[in-house]
Amino acid sequence: MMHILIELAVMPLVAFTIGMFMVLMMRKIAAKIQRRVGPPLLQPLYDIVKLYAKKTQSSHGLLHDIGIVMAVGGYIAAETMLPVPGMNGIADKAGLLTLAYVTMIPSLGLALGVGQCANPNGSIGIARALTAMLAYDIPFVVIIFGASWFYGSNNLIEVIAAQQAGGIASWGVTKMPLLAIAGLFTLYAMLGKQPFEIYVAPAEIATGPMVEMGGKHLGGLFVMQCFQLFTASAVYVSMFLGGGENWLFFILKLFAVVAIPMSMAFVFPRYRTEDVLAVVWRWPMVLGLAGVWLVMH
Amino acid sequence: MRPENYQSVSQPPSNEFELFYGPNHPGIEGNYALKVRVHGDEVTSARADGGYLHRGFEKLMEGRLWIQNIALVPRICVPDPVPMEVCYSLAVEELGGIEVPLRAQWIRVMQLELSRIAAHLFFFGGHAATTGMYTPMFWGITDRDLILDLFEELSGGRVYHIYNIPGGVRRDLPPGYLERVSKTLDYLESRLPDYDNLLFTNKVFVHRATGIGAMTQEQALEWGVTGPNLRATGLAFDVRRDDPYLVYDQLDFDIPVEAAGDAWARSLVRRSELKESLRILRQVVAKLPHIGGAIRAPIPNPLAWNLPAGDVYTRVESSKGELAYYVVSNGGDKPYRVHVRGPSAMHAVQVLEHLATGARIEDVAQIMFSLDACPPEVDR
């Protein structure tokens, strides 16, 4: 029991740390394409510490605070369901579908918090965020369905074990390439970077949900971003890239998975909202359904 | 006196709400504001709100000597200051009957075109950034900086050159300057394919920009649109060719046009214009070494310089459109009246209001940036 408790504490910490470096990687990739140096190594940490150390905080009320707690808490809960090398947490109690649900909590929490901020930009932003969630969650569920069908389980521990049994040949990406591509696409949309960055959109709606966030609220969102990057990539790695045999490979896989959308993000503008729906419901859905069809036959 | 930002919040009808674009908003160019009323995603009405950059230039200029105003005029349009200086100088020269030496005229053309390139590079970045793509901005501003380096070497100032003076220019070219201009031109030319790859052939960008803020040529003429925005609707008019000043009639350049009149066409026109400016600069660099002589016509002691009474309307083609100065002298040592007709005065107010109405929220910023509106020109 103690063992589980420690894991429950450590897993989010690990996720946060890795996520922070993913944020750094993202900013470094941007810097590289933009021909500049970019931020120093611990910049994401400085940002978060600074935000939490703000001396005055502008809270718009209880729901504003709770919303952020929900956003971060949802991901913390998700981390405990994501097996990492050596730690399974409560992964065997929660399946992929649970995970999919849990990862929706942050968006809903955010919606709650932003709602109380009563800034029209925030409201538009959260509407867009929920639309985006709607967009990527449907192919995501299809992919989960396909993968679960294939592995015969939606328990991630079993899914990972099944993949690790036969090396690369038994990875989801080789067994179900169509689903893997659809998954990558969905992951891209999930991360919400250009061209799917519809809900932050500084030039349009002044960073949308974040518009009224400052201090610890914004810090919470920064933490959430770290978790989000880790969660999305860890889910993908677990489903298609054989999970983590050991920490080294696991981290390499995680970063590789995140690096692909990040490298594309900075050379594209963002779509309009309906374009996101159109694109995400078309390509990953078609690929996903085809993949499911293949898996089922 | 409560700021009206807060006053009107609860007023719109229940199915609409009001959004403030600016003055503190990344979707607005400079310090400017646009109040839009939104129904769902669609803008039902838009009101421009200027004056945040109002300094009363026209009043200030009435209180300063003819020469002191050269420091003031570039501030009227910060991203593209040279046309301001040149246009003012041309007006003063015409009033005073001063013949500008040929060499100074060629140097002015060089500056004008360099400034145009700098402004267009700025524009690409800004336009791309409104659609969420920041890399062109980073590239554009970095490449623009090389032009600022050239300006710094020429005039001692990166942004405010204050280099044109009634009668000519203030300093001669530094030694070896034209070679460095040439080198920068080479570099910029080598960068154009990168911009094409990243921006002008970017499927998502094309998708985002096509059809946005479209106007027909008739509408454009009705609303007083000028410059690249007018050329994007298919009318090949350019003050440089059709109302020539300086030595533009001795230069060989084309006037790029596009037919669509939308944000994409406006971007493409500027892209082609940038190439034309490079072409003009090549000609200037080739020609300038063969033009000797003074760089400035003798002007009297600026502290005691009366210009004959009269009025004059000078126009130049700035990167934003038709820039004009109406200068009146009553025979004194200061202008009696200066009226600055900034091209953005049209673009940022009624054209923007027209185009934004009926547009989608996500396109409002793009419409403003694609018009390349420069708020200080509106506010003055």
Added chain:
Amino acid sequence: MSDIDYKDRGSLLNPLKSWAFFGRPPVTEPLEPRAASANYRGFHVNDWEKCVGCSTCQKVCDNAAITMVRIPGLPVDPVKGVRDERPAIDYGRCCWCGLCVDICPTGSLALSREYVHTCTEEQISSYFVLPDSSGMHGKPFGLGWSKTADADLVDLGRQEMRELEPEQRIGNFAEIVAGYDDQQALLEASRCVQCGMCHDACPTHMHAPEYIRAIWQGQIEEAVRLIYETNPFAHVCGRVCTRRCEDACSIGKRGEPIAIRWLKRYAMDAVPHERIKQIAAAGKATTASGRRVAIVGAGPAGLTAAFDLAKKGHAVTVFEALAQPGGMTRWGIPEYRLPYDRIDRDIDVIRSVGVDIRCNVKIGQDITLEELRNTHDAVLIALGLQQGRQTRIPHSEHEKVFRAVDLLNKITAGEPFELPHCAVVIGGGNVAMDIARSLARMQKQQYGQVDVVVTALEDQQHFMADPDEIKEALEEGIVIRDNCGPQGCEISASGKLIGLKTWKVLSIFDEHNRFAPRYDQAGETIHACDTVIEAIGQFADTSLLGDALTESLEWNRGRLKIDAAGRTSESWLWAAGDMVSGPDVVTAVADGHRVAASIHEAMSVMEKTK
């Protein structure tokens, strides 16, 4: 116009080509500020050695960013046009346009290549700086935007004055200088930067910047009014002033100074005489004070004092020994430099305010000073230097050896004298030039050719005379032999003067800066001539004071001792003019004002105590 692929639809893959930049180094500059370009407009530097505190930068500054600060300990020299003021710059106003640099008359101001200055709110006073050559933070960054020849906003060249050509002027006494026409005057006046150095340098502190500005604005009468505020000898000073103002002019630091004298002349000539009289009379006291002042000598000093006192309502009588008023300006200056009708006009203006001038009254003979003292409330003696100094070289007592002032007097009076065929002038001052050139004109008229030699101790660069005078003299055919120390007149056996013997001068002053010329005998020259004219200086004839008064007055090195206001040790007697201040028209005018003020004050006191 399409010259790109996928123009209408775009491509998804093309943007990915930008991944090439993963393999390229960043273009980011190091954090430390780069060196600015060679003519960068950074913070100001000011070469205090060159700066004269003229404040022209302050006037051109469109942002009102420049404050003039007086710094004790810096050299001050109004005569050379140097003030102990330096510009301080408010970087809360400055826009670094560099107009101050381009207009700086001395070229002392420049912008450096330094451009970083940051401070907190407590240190905001660091935005107000007094630039010197060390740079804003004491670190050298090198000069950036500085003055270049083709970018000078100061107009260094003077309007060309039309003059008679040498061949046109040599045979007559017509005025050489034509004067400016309207256009020229306007252009010349527009060169002025209104620094006021001329005002400071002028002995009588004429409002030169103001009247130049008035001329530029076309308000000539206003200019005349301003001139008359400080100088009733306006016509005279418009022609023959020693123009200290132009020596001080800040434009003259690098170029030709403003032709202040010619502008004054232009203003005076452009306004009708009757109008000038009205302007000059403006401000005259409407009631008579009942006080009577006697002034001895109708020269510039005496008449200026008379003008001032008469305007204050005092009854002024001027006694002049010679036939016409004007003093040395009439009797000492040749007509080609100063036509007599111009002196007459000045005097007419002075008379028009109520000054009574009595000529041909010799004090000491016709009337004594004691009598004047008894009949007047105050007496001013304002004598000119009418007596020429003598060299006292051997044979200088010969009848063919003259004093220049005596000859000039004769020429003015039209008295006949034997015109020399061949004259040698001793002296290198303006008087020497005057007599040489006057003689040359007469020679040309009478003999058809010029034969005048000017010898002087100094070399030609250091002559006391105006360079213009020397140049014109040479043009007129006068021979100048410098570095010649007169040693004696050569007398022929028949007692005729045949020449002047000079030795070559090695040096004029000894190491203590005392006058002690050393000669080289080897350089002995005999200048053949039939007349020698001494023009080595003048002195005043104070014999009219009478022995008793001479005895009771205090003296100082041969000159009357006066206090700062011009009062002698006798409380009823004031002295002014060349006799106390040395030969100079404008100084005499200044003297006149000073004693007039003093006399007026003394009489006001008398009024009260009565």
Added chain:
Amino acid sequence: MSTLQSIPVVATKAEKPSGGTGNLLANVFDELTAFCRSRSLFMLHYCTGCGAIELPPAMTSRFDMERLGIQPMVTPRQADILLVTGYVSTKTLKRIILTYEQMNSPKYVIGICSCTVNGGMYWQSYATAKVLADYMPVDMYIAGCMPRPEAVISGLRELMANIRAGRSDNWRDYYRRYDHYLGNQQRLFGENWQTPTDVIGEARHYGQFGPETLGEHTALLERHQTPLLPFEMRLGLGGEKTGVENKGDKR
């Protein structure tokens, strides 16, 4: 402004527990926050004047502010630095004050260009405010018209050093001498000027209350102030409008 000299130099490191009472952990924590604050500065993306034109170069590749941890942020809530880039017209000044009051402390104001110090080249203009420090405390000035990107970066580095050393604390001054700043604002905007932020309430809440927080000008404010209507949320959640806190409530 003539009162400049009377501004007390705010005590450095006022937050630090004094003397021996501070334990090691607290000191380390303070050091860490000071360090992170200095290394992570979000500047508000607000182009108030012409100096803003040199910020894009400073932010972009050539001078890359991000390597110092400085990045632009879009809304005042997120930002630490308010860059006042040059002249502020009266109209803009109102927005800047609103913006400043909405930012979370510690916040820093940087006055760029001549115009923020003494009116700059628009000193004769009827439309611009002249001395920025009259209306809000300024932490750093950068000279130039406009300063080059290098100068901007030098100024920011100077600010970072000050923050690191715990010196840049002028934001407290706004709370402690609110009456002074409000007085100047009222002089320019009229006496019925009010902002939606309850500065006095915040000062009390965060322990920044000083003897000069209240005064004649705040008394005037109370007299003229009209309660700001709470923004009606149509979702029925209630709550307040952006940054609007009803001033009457907290007293």
Added chain:
Amino acid sequence: MKLAASPPNNVSASLEFLLQEIPGLRTKWAGPRRLRVDLPAETLPALLELLKGRAGYVHLSAISCVDWPTQNEFELVYHLWSYELNVLVMAHIRIPRDPGVYLSVYDLYHPAAFFERDIHEMFGLYFEGSPDMGKFILTEWDGPPPMRKEFDSEAWVMNQFEWQDYRPDWLAEIEAKGGGITTRPQDIRKDGKP
């Protein structure tokens, strides 16, 4: 402008011929492409209609207002450009300063709306029929129309604002030695002394 090619003779002739239809109108060529037209205020709409309808003057480049308090008049200058003729017509009219009302030309030229609004703000001149005479730039200004000649901006500023009070060390040192500021910039300005 000097280098500009003159418009063909027939253009200038036909333009002048056309303009003869307007009574009380004087023309003057101010440059090769600049035709100055002075006309009574009441005939301006007719001129604009003529130019727009018959000479292709579709572009209203600007409306400039000049205040002539000594004549108690406002001068309005309509700068019109024809994309066909490439000649700028500057139509000058004078209207009395009081009451300062004129007709809007918005119906003919939409850009007039901006310029008329601007002139209304800056000069207080009212245009009847203009779509919007509300404030745009000077929304927070309650003084007189600032561009009028009688409004002295510098005096107003000196009265309204205080300035930075610098106390640099060097100045204190100099003052201790007996020197100090002699001429402040405002001392040399004729108008607007504080």
